[in-house]
Amino acid sequence: MLPDTTPVTPDAHTLALRLRFFRIDPGVLARLAALRPFAERTMSDIIDRFYEHLLSQPETRDYLDDPALVERLKRKQAAYFLGMFRGEIDLAYVQGRMKVGAVHAKLAVATQWYVGACTHYLQLIHEHLHRERASDEERRASFEAIERIMHFDVSLAIDAYIARHHESRLRHQEAIRELSTPVIRVHDRVLLLPLVGTIDSARAQRVMESVLVRIGEEHARVLLLDIAGVTVVDTQVADYLLKTTSAVRLLGAKTILTGISPQVARTVVELGVDLTSLYTRNTLSDGLDLALSLLDKQIRTIDQERV
Amino acid sequence: MTPGAHASSTERLQIEAEADVVVVRRRARELAIAQGFDAFAVAAITTAASELSRNVWCHGGGGHALLETVSDAGRVGLRLRFIDEGPGIADLELALRGGCSTGRSLGLGLSGSRRLVDAFHIETSPGEGTTIEVLKWARFPH
Amino acid sequence: MSSIPILRIRGHLLVPVQPDLSDEVVNRLQNDVLEAIAGERDRSGGLLLDISGLQIVDTYVARVLADTASMAALMGRRTVLCGMRPEIAATLVQMGYLLEGVCTALDVDDGLDLLGLPR
Numbered sequence: 001m002l003p004d005t006t007p008v009t010p011d012a013h014t015l016a017l018r019l020r021f022f023r024i025d026p027g028v029l030a031r032l033a034a035l036r037p038f039a040e041r042t043m044s045d046i047i048d049r050f051y052e053h054l055l056s057q058p059e060t061r062d063y064l065d066d067p068a069l070v071e072r073l074k075r076k077q078a079a080y081f082l083g084m085f086r087g088e089i090d091l092a093y094v095q096g097r098m099k100v101g102a103v104h105a106k107l108a109v110a111t112q113w114y115v116g117a118c119t120h121y122l123q124l125i126h127e128h129l130h131r132e133r134a135s136d137e138e139r140r141a142s143f144e145a146i147e148r149i150m151h152f153d154v155s156l157a158i159d160a161y162i163a164r165h166h167e168s169r170l171r172h173q174e175a176i177r178e179l180s181t182p183v184i185r186v187h188d189r190v191l192l193l194p195l196v197g198t199i200d201s202a203r204a205q206r207v208m209e210s211v212l213v214r215i216g217e218e219h220a221r222v223l224l225l226d227i228a229g230v231t232v233v234d235t236q237v238a239d240y241l242l243k244t245t246s247a248v249r250l251l252g253a254k255t256i257l258t259g260i261s262p263q264v265a266r267t268v269v270e271l272g273v274d275l276t277s278l279y280t281r282n283t284l285s286d287g288l289d290l291a292l293s294l295l296d297k298q299i300r301t302i303d304q305e306r307v
Numbered sequence: 308m309t310p311g312a313h314a315s316s317t318e319r320l321q322i323e324a325e326a327d328v329v330v331v332r333r334r335a336r337e338l339a340i341a342q343g344f345d346a347f348a349v350a351a352i353t354t355a356a357s358e359l360s361r362n363v364w365c366h367g368g369g370g371h372a373l374l375e376t377v378s379d380a381g382r383v384g385l386r387l388r389f390i391d392e393g394p395g396i397a398d399l400e401l402a403l404r405g406g407c408s409t410g411r412s413l414g415l416g417l418s419g420s421r422r423l424v425d426a427f428h429i430e431t432s433p434g435e436g437t438t439i440e441v442l443k444w445a446r447f448p449h
Numbered sequence: 450m451s452s453i454p455i456l457r458i459r460g461h462l463l464v465p466v467q468p469d470l471s472d473e474v475v476n477r478l479q480n481d482v483l484e485a486i487a488g489e490r491d492r493s494g495g496l497l498l499d500i501s502g503l504q505i506v507d508t509y510v511a512r513v514l515a516d517t518a519s520m521a522a523l524m525g526r527r528t529v530l531c532g533m534r535p536e537i538a539a540t541l542v543q544m545g546y547l548l549e550g551v552c553t554a555l556d557v558d559d560g561l562d563l564l565g566l567p568r
Contacts (some may be wrong), residue, residue: 011315163381170382170446208542209347212535219555246547250538252531252555329471332505350505350536351543357507415508419544 015094022152024089031145033087038142040082042128046121047077053120059113084149094156101157105164114161118154122147181207183214190291191220192284194259196229204240208247215253222291223248226284228259238273245278254279254294258287314375314386321371322363322389331372332357335387342376342383344445351423352385352443358416359389359439367391367437377442384425384444392436399431453481460494461564462486462526463557466514468504475510479517486524495564496521499557501532508546518551528552529560 010018019025051070054060064070080100083093104114129143181203184192193211211223225241227233245255256279260268268275281287292298320331335356339349356372363370370391377384396402402417417439421427426442453474456463464482467474482496498514500506506514518528531554541548554560 011313014313166381174446205543209535209539212538215555216535221555221559243542247535247538247542250530250533250541250548250553251535252533252553252559325472329469332507333469336505346534346536347539350534350540353505354507354540354544357505357509361507361509415544415546419508419546422543422545423540 010091010094012091015089015091018152018155019089022148022155024148024152028145028148029087029089031142032085032149035142035146036082036085036087038128038132039085042125043078043081046124046128047074047081049124050077050117050121054117060109060117063107063109084146084153089149089152097153097156098160100153101160102164104157105161111158111161114157115154118150122150181210183211185218185220186224186288187292189219189221189295190224190288191215191218191222192224192226194226194229198231199237199240201236201240204237204244208240208244211244212247212251215248215251221253222294223253223255224284224287224291225255225257226259226287227257227264228261228284230259230264233264233267235271235273238268238271238275242273242275242278256281256287256290258282258284313379314377316376318374319371320374321369322360322391323369325364328357328360328364331360331374334374335385338374338376339385339443339445342385342445344385344443348443348446352387352441355420355423355441355443356387358420359387359441362416362437362439363389363391363393366396367393369393370436382444384442386440386442388441389439390436391438395433395435395437396429396431397433399429403429453478455481455485458497459561459566460491461497461561462489462494463497463499465499466503468502470503470505470510472509475513479513479520482517483520483524486521486526492525495527495529497529497531497557497560497564499531499560500537501534501556503534503537506537506541508541508544511541511546511548515548515551527564529554529563531560532556 051064051074055064055070064073083096086093101114125146126143129139129146132139132142134142181193181195184194186192191211191214193207195207199207214220215223225244227241230237241257245257248255257275258281260280260282279287279290281290289299318334320334321327322331332353336349336353339352344352360372363372368391370389370393373388373390375386375388377386403421417429420441424441424443426440428440429437430439431437454465456465462482462485464478466478470478486492486496496518498518500514514530518530521528529552530548533553552563554563
């Protein structure tokens with residue numbers, strides 16, 4: 001389960017730019033404020049019909065299966081509706097609108113239903129405006145003002161959707177990376193990192209960081225770094241390995257590089273990479289023996305007669 | 308300016324003395340923590356801030372730093388700019404390779420800082436001073 | 450101006466390093482440590498620099514600490530840098546600063562193990 005996300009809100013500067021782009025100027029805001037009595041008068045009918053519409057559509061009905069929930073949402077909707085006729089758009093307003101988007105994103109309401117519902121909303125407002133006693137010119141200007149602020153609100157909601165999507169994508173990438181670098185405690189104060197597959201700079205960095213953190217947590221003195229499963233060992237990869245072992249050494253632990261195949265040994269020497277400062281072993285099991293001897297321990301067969 | 312990153316607040320700090328280097332890096336650290344940087348990213352941006360403000364003080368004859376929190380499409384970051392009106396860097400390529408060791412620095416200041424951040428931009432010419440901009444994004448915790 | 454605390458433990462000198470060292474303080478630390486070594490009658494113990502509290506290290510601070518270790522070694526004191534934080538180690542290595550030749554330990558306990566009892 002993903003934790004709640006708070007999308008990044010625009011600052012005063014980007015808010016001003018956005019308002020300008022939507023052509024929401026003080027005149028439009030004043031018109032919206034003047035429409036407040038109209039909004040208060042028509043609100044309950046608009047909202048009732050809006051939910052009738054949502055409940056008549058299979059795509060949106062599923063989200064609204066509880067009558068108590070619908071009542072609660074209608075009350076929230078009323079506050080949302082009146083919010084458009086405040087005559088003011090500040091950062092708190094933006095935050096509120098983005099939060100509405102974030103809630104819908106969290107409930108996995110697809111953007112098509114969200115935007116579609118807003119269009120229907122606008123239509124209901126339009127019908128009511130037509131019944132108002134006013135000149136055509138007045139009605140047109142009023143509707144334009146409402147249209148602009150509603151589209152402005154939708155743009156904020158979409159931003160919140162995108163922010164949420166972006167964050168969950170990053171978290172997935174993180175989870176995959178995490179899976180690809182398992183650090184295993186094989187003995188008291190001995191950790192094993194079996195590296196498998198290809199290593200690029202981002203992964204190398206992640207591997208180094210998780211190894212260092214685990215060494216601290218486990219108080220490990222020896223790290224077995226097994227590279228038997230690494231697809232290609234070139235100068236770049238050798239450099240990552242050296243960096244990791246250097247950082248491990250700075251912490252006060254030792255690295256034993258194991259799983260060095262004849263082929264890897266050949267490449268490393270041919271490339272002129274100096275690994276002589278490192279403890280290296282051909283197999284993991286030899287590496288483990290060395291790790292234990294560094295801790296003044298050893299594995300031996302129990303003398304049968306003494307048992 | 309780094310494309311795609313919106314600044315939400317900017318702080319300006321003078322760098323006129325050695326003690327100012329400490330002030331800049333402490334403030335960078337505070338901002339990084341407040342932005343939700345993980346420990347590795349905090350250390351990286353703090354160290355880059357230290358190296359680059361030391362650069363302003365040692366080689367640029369003083370100047371100032373601009374610290375900005377930035378955001379873009381759901382991610383947050385920190386953008387730091389270091390500005391001096393000193394002699395500039397004559398051999399930029401050498402300095403960025405890490406071969407330029409003068410006075411107090413190890414010669415790893417510029418090249419090292421570049422490896423610690425997500426974006427690194429430098430403008431310099433002899434006699435015109437130096438402006439270095441770095442950007443680091445917050446990642447998600449381990 | 451506060452002085453650098455230098456403790457004696459089992460015949461060794463132990464220096465706890467504070468979270469953020471200004472150039473001035475790290476230089477004073479080097480100076481005070483070398484003075485303390487010179488002033489000791491018993492020279493057989495080692496020197497432990499406890500950097501577990503150190504939150505910010507740049508190449509200057511790292512170099513002065515490494516230099517201090519080398520200088521202490523020249524004066525006959527084996528030196529161990531104890532308790533470097535993971536993020537500091539990663540940062541230094543990323544910058545290409547590997548502190549080769551400096552002896553390290555996970556913490557002061559391990560550092561004491563490494564130095565053993567004074568001869």
